[in-house]
Amino acid sequence: MDGKRASNCIGIIGTNNTGKTVISEEIIKRFNAKRDRIKKNGKKYPSNYHKLVVFDVQNRYEEYMRDGDINIMIGDDGWEKKILALRDSMFVADDFKVLIDDDRISKDLLKVFGYRMEYGIDLVFIVWHPTLIPPRIYKFIDKYYLFRCNGNDKEFVSRINGDKETIAKCKHILDYNFEKHTEESYGNLYPNFPFIFYDTGTNKAVKVNF
Amino acid sequence: MMNEDFTPIQQADPTIIKNGINNDKFNSVTFDKVAGIFDHEKGSKTIDKELNEFGDFSSTEREEINDKINHNADINLDDLDNGTESSAFDGLDELDELGIDDTAEQLENEEEAVGELEDFFSSAEFIIWIMEIIMVYGMNFYLKRNELDSIGIEAFDKSAREQKFLVRSWAKVLQKRNTKISAEMELLFALGSTYVMKLKGIVEAQKLRKEKADFEAQKNAHKNSKKKPVKKGKVVDISKHQKPEQPKEENKPKKTKINKDNFKLNKDEEIEEVAEEEKEENEVLSIVEE
Numbered sequence: 043m044d045g046k047r048a049s050n051c052i053g054i055i056g057t058n059n060t061g062k063t064v065i066s067e068e069i070i071k072r073f074n075a076k077r078d079r080i081k082k083n084g085k086k087y088p089s090n091y092h093k094l095v096v097f098d099v100q101n102r103y104e105e106y107m108r109d110g111d112i113n114i115m116i117g118d119d120g121w122e123k124k125i126l127a128l129r130d131s132m133f134v135a136d137d138f139k140v141l142i143d144d145d146r147i148s149k150d151l152l153k154v155f156g157y158r159m160e161y162g163i164d165l166v167f168i169v170w171h172p173t174l175i176p177p178r179i180y181k182f183i184d185k186y187y188l189f190r191c192n193g194n195d196k197e198f199v200s201r202i203n204g205d206k207e208t209i210a211k212c213k214h215i216l217d218y219n220f221e222k223h224t225e226e227s228y229g230n231l232y233p234n235f236p237f238i239f240y241d242t243g244t245n246k247a248v249k250v251n252f
Numbered sequence: 253m254m255n256e257d258f259t260p261i262q263q264a265d266p267t268i269i270k271n272g273i274n275n276d277k278f279n280s281v282t283f284d285k286v287a288g289i290f291d292h293e294k295g296s297k298t299i300d301k302e303l304n305e306f307g308d309f310s311s312t313e314r315e316e317i318n319d320k321i322n323h324n325a326d327i328n329l330d331d332l333d334n335g336t337e338s339s340a341f342d343g344l345d346e347l348d349e350l351g352i353d354d355t356a357e358q359l360e361n362e363e364e365a366v367g368e369l370e371d372f373f374s375s376a377e378f379i380i381w382i383m384e385i386i387m388v389y390g391m392n393f394y395l396k397r398n399e400l401d402s403i404g405i406e407a408f409d410k411s412a413r414e415q416k417f418l419v420r421s422w423a424k425v426l427q428k429r430n431t432k433i434s435a436e437m438e439l440l441f442a443l444g445s446t447y448v449m450k451l452k453g454i455v456e457a458q459k460l461r462k463e464k465a466d467f468e469a470q471k472n473a474h475k476n477s478k479k480k481p482v483k484k485g486k487v488v489d490i491s492k493h494q495k496p497e498q499p500k501e502e503n504k505p506k507k508t509k510i511n512k513d514n515f516k517l518n519k520d521e522e523i524e525e526v527a528e529e530e531k532e533e534n535e536v537l538s539i540v541e542e
Contacts, residue, residue: 089318162294
């Protein structure tokens with residue numbers, strides 16, 4: 043194994059206070075750990091490699107940012123082109139819906155999705171409901187982190203790209219585990235923020251932190 | 253079975269969630285197990301090529317390259333495009349050529365409008381079936397009012413060619429829901445041309461059958477009336493009825509005097525005539541008795 047991998051396009055979906063941002067922080071920590079390993083190896087890379095781009099409405103990622111990383115603000119123009127200039131990097135958008143103004147997906151953003159494999163850019167989108175990801179984007183998402191999500195099963199299943207039966211089962215598990223402990227705080231009972239990791243490519247799902 | 257050693261996703265075999273609610277028997281993994289998808293560097297033709305080229309440069313040249321990258325405000329992205337085949341585009345080029353707007357809502361509407369005609373065939377067949385049922389009820393209402401026999405759905409049997417034509421016409425209507433009336437009128441004409449003549453023929457045949465049935469009934473009624481036995485009616489007092497008019501005197505036939513002598517028979521001849529009459533009577537009686 044040469045240690046190389048393809049980039050990931052991940053959708054993190056869940057209602058408020060279910061642990062979405064916490065898990066996204068864990069992802070960034072992993073990315074930083076890789077950056078540290080590479081730096082330690084001493085191999086030289088172009089300066090557009092191994093960068094972190096974030097859309098950080100809650101200001102949760104500041105401590106993980108390093109030189110050359112990009113923090114996108116609402117209203118910034120041309121941020122898509124900045125991502126396209128990077129290689130083997132990661133883009134994390136917390137509350138992605140806010141970033142996409144009027145659901146207009148620019149051609150540059152489509153290029154980000156289109157070239158993500160070739161340029162090695164991991165894309166991580168965080169929304170609190172499946173309807174908040176534009177349909178066009180769903181085509182590109184290959185992995186999901188599914189947290190407890192409000193809304194009916196039909197809405198949930200119809201929006202998420204993948205095997206409908208598996209997705210429906212994921213929804214049932216998430217709802218079931220929440221509903222059977224309604225008298226206690228969900229956060230206290232599940233301090234590790236449980237979710238279901240679903241890979242659409244292999245149609246396999248696994249419970250995490252339950 | 254759960255794979256404890258959760259390697260990067262390309263080699264992982266996570267536990268499949270088989271049962272919806274009864275998931276207690278499936279153990280949960282920690283985030284460390286799934287985080288492997290973020291480990292390792294990424295590889296691609298572009299990255300490998302750039303890194304190889306970068307590695308061939310001297311340290312000074314690398315610094316220059318990095319300075320250029322860091323001040324990349326003027327970088328033309330077209331230069332970064334290595335022209336590689338992008339299977340990851342998933343039809344983006346086609347979408348751009350179609351000029352589809354980027355708004356999600358508009359995309360959904362346009363995707364609905366630009367569907368294949370065949371996608372509407374099943375709906376069109378269903379609508380035709382509904383229309384035929386409505387027409388059966390309407391026709392039978394009309395037939396009943398005219399005392400004709402009702403018809404069934406089999407009256408709307410049609411050739412494969414007719415069916416295909418109707419389905420396509422309806423599919424076009426469904427596809428172009430917001431278009432001009434011409435498509436709807438075309439469909440109405442098609443329905444009319446297909447069914448009007450057919451129904452007309454059915455009605456004519458019904459009328460003929462009814463006329464024939466009425467004629468037969470009339471004929472039978474007349475036939476049966478001759479064989480009816482004479483009913484015993486009441487004794488009619490003739491005296492109460494008006495006597496028939498007596499012919500007037502002037503219309504009465506004149507009586508002619510008859511010379512009795514001319515008609516006087518010989519006594520013997522008279523006896524013989526009486527015996528002859530008696531003999532005939534006896535013969536008649538004997539025949540009756542037999």
